[in-house]
Amino acid sequence: MRNTLNPVCVPLALAEFTEAHRRRIVDALLAISILCFTIPPTLLGLSFSLWGPVPQWIEIVIEVITAGALLIRRRTGLPMIVTSALCAVTTGQIVPMAFAAYSMTADSKIRKWQLVTLPLIMTAAAVDYVDPKTDDVLYLCVVRALVFIFMPALVGTWVRGYRGMISELRAEVRDREEQAAVRERRKIARELHDTVTHAVTVMVLNAGIIRDDADPETGRIATTIEDKGVQALAELRELLAVLRREDGSRMTAGAKAIPSLVEEAAATGTRVSLDYHLPDIGLPAQIGLACYRVVQEGLSNVRKHAPGSLVRVTCEARDGVVTVSVVNGRDEGRARMSLQRLLPPSGFGLAGLEERIAILDGRLERKGTPDGGFMLVARIPFHPAGAQAADDLAYDPADADEAADGESA
Template structure:
């Protein structure tokens, strides 16, 4: 903004520098003779003023520079007007206007007593000093347009990247906090229903362990947040820990894991862990009295993971099975679907024929990173 205003002010000063001195020392000349001084000053001042608005509209500069050329035979304003016409606005018929300015330049230059009277020379100078700047202005205009598109594209990509980062963080926070807090709430509820005071310290220790685990995972998440990585989950051993925690909370879980001993790709390993975690959390919330089946197997070059549960049976009020509170929202499955898709896999979630619910995923070992 300020730089543009400074450039326009300097151009206005340049026009004054070319027109006012020549008028003052009686060197101004027009095809109709020497103009009066006051007319030369007026035309020079008006032409200089048009340089200040050339970015808004090119026509005042074009008209004023043509008049200035006829009155004072100064052709520098013509050059500036021709360039501004195409570099700032790209006048629709700029070629015709440029040729008209070329004609004005030829007339002014030819009748100038201080230049050559051989006609081809003014024509060559006009084409060089008027038409070429107008043509160069079209290149400048196209360059500015491309730069604007690139900047808009960069802003759009930055916004998309920021949005994706927020969604990635939201997925991780949901999976980490929801699972840990659900277990803590269940244990707290069991403490309230406990009949044997000897069980309370053990249940309280379980709540503490869950809290420590949640804090550790959050700390790890913040550590890798600035890198294109996923938090380390611990692989098969981490899934086994999830199963043990679920069984300690009263769920009946049957787990079958058949994976190679070598580590899986981090994104695949993390997706499997989160799927099992989300499946167990959903069972705690919606069907705590059901039987849970977890399957994680290697099929060719894909890893298949499935968490399904039978319909909830009986009354869970007599045992340790307890329904976890749910605030709704459905963010877990939506985030899980995004996670699986980003890993290049396929995701499905829905009721089973026997009335239960299943979450499944099929992940390629060559998951995108």
């Protein structure tokens, strides 16, 4: 049988892969560009060093190390700064230093970046002055070094500020959406209390009056009506409590409540294991709540559709992305079919979960596994609050203003 591939699925899968690994792809392309810019002059014999001829293989090794240091520039900027300066004095290539100057202000946590740019500028000026293909006017070499090193660093501070502003705006929008949802829940609760609850209460009271004054047969019917009305009132009170609680206990607990949720599922007979690696601090409250909802919905679906299967819950945060997965194997028992017949169909749980994840710029995957099971995976980007606080301590926007004033002067 011929295997046909849906042409629509290929671009979608490629777009999802690109979005999930965007930063790594960008860093890999930058590293490749560094190699393409530095290695050909070395192979053509156009490179030079400040202290005389250097073996070609040494130059290539230094250039490869410099490109590799670019791959970790988002974690720390020091390796790329050192390797780019070494590459400049060894091969005469100062382009990697421009990347290092930009990365140390846009991505890394270097406190006084102006002081770090001074040796880079001196190195670039010295390489430019010794370069046989350029003029030997020291003033012009210093000016070119300032433009080539200081300007990328200054642009990095602007990019950093822009990213921070976007993050603050997104957080503000999410807070407003959450507040709007809370107000809507309160409005629904008021309407239920003022209309439905009042009408049911009157019905129960009238049924009690009929029961006391009517014949036995009519009294039995009135008693049934009264019991059903009392039951409806109890359910309405529970619904009102849910609408007014604003997810208080679970909102404060967030991801920290996932282990207790898994323990509750295990206590009810679900064969579940937990692999939990989320940070104790730094995880935003809305993302923590979304992680909790993913696990809650996944375990609920397992109990409904595959109660006899083995379930594995995984929670981890890596490279600025929180990944939460609930994976269950195939249910070999017969309880699944009977339980499906007993439970009413819903279908709103996963739809609501997708909306919750989409608000946080994440995505939710739900698909079958090769062994006949099912997997629910949520990936949510985040910026740790602790890291943001550390950035604020390590980076002072006033430094950029002072640098800009100095440049203008």
